[in-house]
Amino acid sequence: MAEGEVVKNKQVIFKGYVTEFPKQSDMLINTENPIKLKIPEGSNGVLVKNLYLSCDPYMRLRMNSPDKNSGSYFSSFEPGSPITGFGVSKTVDSGNPNFKKGDLVWGVTGWEEYSLLASTDFFFKIEHLDVPLSYYTGLLGMPGMTAYAGFFEMMGCYVVGSAGSKDKVDLLKNTFGFDEAFNYKEEHDLAGALKRYFPEGIDIYFENVGGKMLDAVLLNMRIHGQIAVCGMISQYNLAKPEGVHNLMSIIYKRIRIEGFVVTDYYHLYSNKFLDTVLPYIREGKITYVEDTVEGLESGPGGLIGLFSGNNIGKQVVFIAHE
Amino acid sequence: MAEGEVVKNKQVIFKGYVTEFPKQSDMLINTENPIKLKIPEGSNGVLVKNLYLSCDPYMRLRMNSPDKNSGSYFSSFEPGSPITGFGVSKTVDSGNPNFKKGDLVWGVTGWEEYSLLASTDFFFKIEHLDVPLSYYTGLLGMPGMTAYAGFFEMMGCYVVGSAGSKDKVDLLKNTFGFDEAFNYKEEHDLAGALKRYFPEGIDIYFENVGGKMLDAVLLNMRIHGQIAVCGMISQYNLAKPEGVHNLMSIIYKRIRIEGFVVTDYYHLYSNKFLDTVLPYIREGKITYVEDTVEGLESGPGGLIGLFSGNNIGKQVVFIAHE
Incomplete structure (x- = not known):
């Protein structure tokens, strides 16, 4: 491509609002949208070529x-416009002094080949290139930073994981080094399962599930236990969230529950987070698994697969090489 | 009465476990139980004459x-034995060096004229007698200490109360100095009512209600709002607690929820709590209202009335003068 050239910009378009389980047909691929590979005169935006897109619940x-x-932290997608999400991109043109042509960045971009981004508030320049670029959609991006923000003093815990298949349970125990793990789809009595793994109760629960799992956890918390809450994936496809019943445990166990969103911790990214995690990656102390589909056309399937647990590892959409 | 005399000790006996709304007939008055007004030889217990009993949700x-x-902070009452609860009592005889004959105390005692108490772990000697003794069942007892533990940095807030009758709402606004108050029984849309009183959201919620009120509050919390939880009265008479649905607000608003039980704060009672509250009482800066019934026979009705909101002010059962 040449600078200023007009090209067709393949996009994943959001068709309309979804009420329950999302389907691939809630999105469509548009191959006809033209984009000029130059930022408009006087703009302080950034034009990027998208390399990897991240599928997140x-x-x-x-x-x-x-x-x-309404009342949510998230704005709705715009019907008729491309979906947006976290991704790794390369700067093609820039009116913003913080990002220059050729810079690799991660942040919220469009599900399309090229994106012209007006706001770079939540954009990070990628400074460390000795790790795979795709890691900046996961381990070194928003999800990794979320784990860090919720838990940065958690090293050394006895850790039990919950996953939805035997393969994933094996992965947690044998590859990721979890002390224990169980398949929640095979446990008819979740509270009983937790009791089995935590006979003395749970000190810390990282809440990403909600609903029945939260109810079971509340019954099994230890006195003065803590729950960090940043997601409730079991609730996202329900027209109305399930009721959680065991909230009296909050009193009985003097539980502290605290919600957080990763953007509140972005100031820790470049120093504390990367300083902690990069050496572990370089020394091979972190095992990380990605599940990659290729091409924007495969994006909707990858995204929707999250809600059936199809992916094993971080779901990434590969769009283009640098 | 003479020391060592055997008297008939009127008691409120718990008949059997309750599943939903409690009735007076779940308790009975027993007038035939004899008690010797002296502690057994070698006991380090305390024998008290009960003066006031406290009705608490x-x-x-x-x-x-x-x-x-099971899993609760509370043990069950013993069918066939007297109900127990907080009360103000006078020491009749003592094998415990911390309490001597004539001492006035508050703590957990029996619903009976005299109680022989093996444990005095949670007993406080009443040192300040220039305020009404009954206050040690409420404002200067467990409930007041609970309010203090949940909220001791709350002075100066804009405060909105919720109550179940017009008279109580008037009391909150005109006598207790609440900025606003509303009758939750007349609000069909609790979330809307809260929005009316907190257009910019709620910073602090003192959770004593649970269920639908908690759901409405969650929708109206402000970012980084805090919820202190020490009770959920709306749930106590239900065979199964209601479901709470709006827990995603914990994330969106980065809410902190923390449960507590007053006994964890008892070490603050004699110094910080009394030092703070007693001067306010003496200077007439605290308005306090009691609703008193007379005699052990009236105890079950007073207790059960809490759950229909019959009482206006702290429900006390007056048993005997010193």
């Missing part, structure tokens, strides 16, 4: 109507 | 079967 919430998202 | 939970109370 919170994206389901952005498929809700604005009505259902 | 948590007592409903102790009417549940041990099965339903």
Whole structure:
């Protein structure tokens, strides 16, 4: 491509608001949208070529109507426009002094080949290139930073994981080094399962599930236990969230529950987070698994697969080489 | 009475476990139980004459079967034995060096004229006698200490109360100095009512209600709002607690929820709490209202009335003068 050239910009378009389980047909691929590979005169935006896109559960919430998202942290996707989400991109042209042509960045971009981004508030320049670029959609991006923000003093714990298949349970125990793990789809009595793994109760629960799992956890918390809450994936496809019943445990166990969103911790990214995690990656101390589909056309399937647990590892959409 | 005399000790006996709304007939008055007004040889217990008994919502939970109370902070009442609860009492005889004959105390005692108490772990000697003794069942007892533990940095807030009758709402606004108050029984849309009183959201919620009120509050919390939880009275008479649905607000608003039980704060009672509250009482800066019934026979009705909101002010049962 040449600078200033007009090209066709393949896009994943959001068709309309979703009420329950999302389908691939809630999105369509548009191959006809032209884009000029230069920022408009006087713009301080950034034009990027998207390399990797990240499939994350919170994206389901952005498929809700604005009505259902009122009071939410998330705005709704715009019907008729491309889906947006976290991605790794390369700067093609820039009116912003913080990003220059050729810079690799991660942040919220469009599900399309090229994106012209007006806001770079939540954009990070990628400074460390000795790790795979795709890691900046996961381990070194928003999800990794979320784990860090929720848990940065958790090293050394006895850790039990919950996953939805035997393969994933094996992965947690044998590859990721979890002390124990169980398949929640095979446990008819979740509270009983937790009791089995935590006979003396749970000190820390990282809440990403909600609903029945939260109810079971509340019954099994230890006195003065803590729950960090940043997601409730089991609820995202329900027209109305399930009721959680065991909230009296909050009193009995003097539980502290605290919600957080990763953007509140972005100031820790470049120093504390990367300083902690990069050496572990370089020394081979972190095992990380990605599940990659290729091409924007495969994006909707990858995204929707999250809600059936199809992916094993971080779901990434590969779009283009640098 | 003479020391060592054997008298008939009128008692309120707990008949059996309760599943939903409690009735007076779940308790009976026994007038035939004899008690010797002297502690047994070698005992380090305390024998007290009960003067005031306190009716508190948590007592409903102790009417549940041990099965339903498993994992709870509360043990179940013993069918066939007297109900127990907070009260103000006078020491008649003592084998415990911390309490001597004539001492006035508050703590957990029996619903009976005289109680022989093996444990005085949670007993406080009443040192300040220039305020009404009955205050040690409420404002200067467990409930007041609970309010303090949940909220000791709350002075100066804009405060909105919720109550179940017009008279109580008037009391909150005109006598207790609440900025606003509303009758939750007349609000069909609790979330809308809260929005009316907190257009910019709620910073602090003192959770004593649970269920639908908590759901409405969650929708109206402000970012980084805090919820102190020490009771959920709306749930106590239900066979199964209601579901709470709006827990995603915990994330969106980065809410902190923390449960507490007053006994964890008892070490603050004699110094910080009394030092703060007693001067306010003496200077007439605290308005306090009691609703008193007379005699042990009236105790069950007073206790059960809590759950229909019959009482206006702290429900006390007057048993005897010193």
